[in-house]
Amino acid sequence: MSTLPSPEQRLYAIVEQGLCIGCGLCQSVAGKDKVQVIKTTQGYQQPVVVGELDHDTVNKIYATCPGTCIEGLPEKLVEPDTRVDNVWGPWRRMARAFAGDENERHIGATGGVLTALGVYLLKSKQVNFILHAKSSTRDPSFGDRQLSFSEAEVIESAGSRYGPTATLIDIDEVLDRNQPFAFIAKPCDISALRNYARHDERVDRLVKYWLTMVCGGYGTPASTRAFYQRIGIEPEEVTALRYRGYGCPGPTRVETKDAVKEVHYLDFWGDDESMWGLPFRCKVCPDGIGEAADIAAADTWPGGSPNRIDSETDPGVNAIVARTRAGEELVAAAVADGALSIEYDITADDMSIYQPHQMHKKYAAWARHQGLADEGRIKPETARLRIKELSEELPEDINDHQRNGTRKRIQDGKVGEPTPEIWRHQ
Numbered sequence: 001m002s003t004l005p006s007p008e009q010r011l012y013a014i015v016e017q018g019l020c021i022g023c024g025l026c027q028s029v030a031g032k033d034k035v036q037v038i039k040t041t042q043g044y045q046q047p048v049v050v051g052e053l054d055h056d057t058v059n060k061i062y063a064t065c066p067g068t069c070i071e072g073l074p075e076k077l078v079e080p081d082t083r084v085d086n087v088w089g090p091w092r093r094m095a096r097a098f099a100g101d102e103n104e105r106h107i108g109a110t111g112g113v114l115t116a117l118g119v120y121l122l123k124s125k126q127v128n129f130i131l132h133a134k135s136s137t138r139d140p141s142f143g144d145r146q147l148s149f150s151e152a153e154v155i156e157s158a159g160s161r162y163g164p165t166a167t168l169i170d171i172d173e174v175l176d177r178n179q180p181f182a183f184i185a186k187p188c189d190i191s192a193l194r195n196y197a198r199h200d201e202r203v204d205r206l207v208k209y210w211l212t213m214v215c216g217g218y219g220t221p222a223s224t225r226a227f228y229q230r231i232g233i234e235p236e237e238v239t240a241l242r243y244r245g246y247g248c249p250g251p252t253r254v255e256t257k258d259a260v261k262e263v264h265y266l267d268f269w270g271d272d273e274s275m276w277g278l279p280f281r282c283k284v285c286p287d288g289i290g291e292a293a294d295i296a297a298a299d300t301w302p303g304g305s306p307n308r309i310d311s312e313t314d315p316g317v318n319a320i321v322a323r324t325r326a327g328e329e330l331v332a333a334a335v336a337d338g339a340l341s342i343e344y345d346i347t348a349d350d351m352s353i354y355q356p357h358q359m360h361k362k363y364a365a366w367a368r369h370q371g372l373a374d375e376g377r378i379k380p381e382t383a384r385l386r387i388k389e390l391s392e393e394l395p396e397d398i399n400d401h402q403r404n405g406t407r408k409r410i411q412d413g414k415v416g417e418p419t420p421e422i423w424r425h426q
C-alpha cells in the first residue's frame with residue numbers, strides 16, 4: 001500500500017501547516033465541484049475538499065497558492081531605470097498622497113487613495129469594473145469579494161477588512177466576463193493572481209491595474225472574538241463590523257441588533273501590538289509590502305501606529321509606492337485629473353519610518369523560512385523578493401534567533417491548524 005500523501009492530504013497540508021491565507025484561488029483552480037473555500041470550524045475561510053482531487057490539480061494549486069509560492073514583480077515590468085530598494089523593492093515614485101475628493105478621503109481607511117484610484121479608473125473608462133472586497137453579508141468580521149461597476153460601489157467598499165476575505169474565490173468566472181478590470185487587494189492576493197497569470201493568459205490581458213495595500217496581516221477569528229468580548233459584546237450578537245475609515249484611522253464600529261458601539265482603533269489592535277493575533281502565514285510573510293503590484297498604499301504614522309490624540313483630527317495621508325511605469329503614469333494622470341493630491345515625495349527611508357514592522361519582517365523572512373524547512377514543513381518558494389540578501393545583512397545570532405524561534409514554535413505545537421471542516425452553524 002502506498003504511503004505517499006493523497007492529493008487531498010497534500011492540499012490540506014497547506015492549511016494544517018498554517019500557510020493558507022484564504023484567498024480562494026484554489027477553489028477556482030480545482031473547480032467548486034472539487035474544492036470549496038468556506039468558513040471552517042476554526043472561523044477562517046479555508047479549502048474543503050468536496051469532490052475527487054488529482055495530483056495534477058494539487059500541483060497547480062501548489063504553483064499558484066500564495067502560501068506556497070510568492071514572487072516579486074514580474075521581471076518584464078522592472079524597467080532599466082526602475083530603482084530597487086533592498087527592503088522596499090522596485091519603485092519609480094514614492095510620495096505622500098490622499099484622495100482629491102474629501103468624502104473619499106474621509107471614508108477611506110487612510111487617505112482614500114485606493115478608493116480614489118478605483119473611482120478614477122472607472123470614470124476614465126480604463127476598466128469596466130474593480131475586483132476588490134467589501135464587508136461581508138455572511139459574517140460581519142469577514143470581507144467578501146466585490147465587483148464594483150460604479151463609483152458608488154467603489155466608495156461603498158472603502159475601508160480595510162481585517163478578517164478573512166477570499167477575493168479570488170471565483171476568479172475563473174470573473175475572467176470569463178472577458179472585460180478589462182483593476183484588482184485591488186492584499187499583497188498575498190496579488191501574488192496569487194500573478195502566479196495564476198502563468199497558467200491563464202487571460203489574467204495579463206484583462207487585469208489592467210494591480211493595486212494593493214501594505215499589509216501586516218489580518219486578525220485571527222479568535223482575536224476578533226476576544227475583541228468583541230473585551231468591549232462587552234457577545235460575538236453572536238454582532239451584525240456589522242467596520243474596522244476603520246471615516247477618519248484616519250477612524251473608530252472601530254461594532255453594531256448589534258439593538259446598539260452601536262464605537263471604540264478607538266487602538267482598542268481593537270492594541271497600543272503595543274499585544275492584542276494582535278495573526279494567522280501564521282502572515283508571521284512568515286516575505287512580502288507584506290506588495291512588491292508585485294503597480295502601486296502599494298500604506299499608512300504614514302511614524303513608528304507604525306496612530307496615537308490616540310492626533311487620530312481624532314487626522315484627515316488621512318497615505319504613503320504610495322508606484323512600482324511600475326503603469327503605476328507611475330496612473331498616479332500622474334489621477335493627479336492631473338484632481339482625483340489624487342500629492343503632499344510631497346518621499347524615500348525608502350521614510351517608508352521604513354512609517355512601517356518599522358514591515359522592515360523587520362522582511363529581514364526576518366528568510367531565517368523563518370529556513371526554520372520551516374528544518375522542521376520538515378512546507379517552505380514557501382520565493383523569487384525576486386531579496387529575502388536571502390537581506391538576511392545576509394544581519395548578524396548571525398539574529399538569524400539564528402529567528403530560525404530557532406520558528407522551529408521552537410513548531411516543536412511546541414503552536415504552528416498549524418486542524419484539518420479543515422465546514423462550520424456547521426453558517
Ligand SMILES: Cc1cc2nc3c(=O)[nH]c(=O)nc-3n(C[C@H](O)[C@H](O)[C@H](O)COP(=O)(O)OP(=O)(O)OC[C@H]3O[C@@H](n4cnc5c(N)ncnc54)[C@H](O)[C@@H]3O)c2cc1C
Pocket residue numbers: 107108109110111112113114115116118132133134143157158159160161162163165167184185186189213214215216217218219245297298299300318355
Ligand atoms: C489586513 C490588512 C492589514 C494591513 N496592514 C497594514 C500595515 O501593516 N501597514 C500599513 O501601512 N497599512 C496596512 N494596511 C493598509 C491600510 O489599512 C490601508 O488599506 C491602506 O493604507 C490604503 O488606504 P486607503 O485609504 O487608500 O484605502 P481605501 O481607500 O479605504 O481602500 C481600501 C481598498 O482595499 C480593499 N480591501 C480592504 N480590505 C481588503 C482585504 N482584506 N482584502 C482585499 N481587499 C481589501 C477595499 O475593497 C478597497 O478597495 C492593512 C490593510 C489590511 C486590509
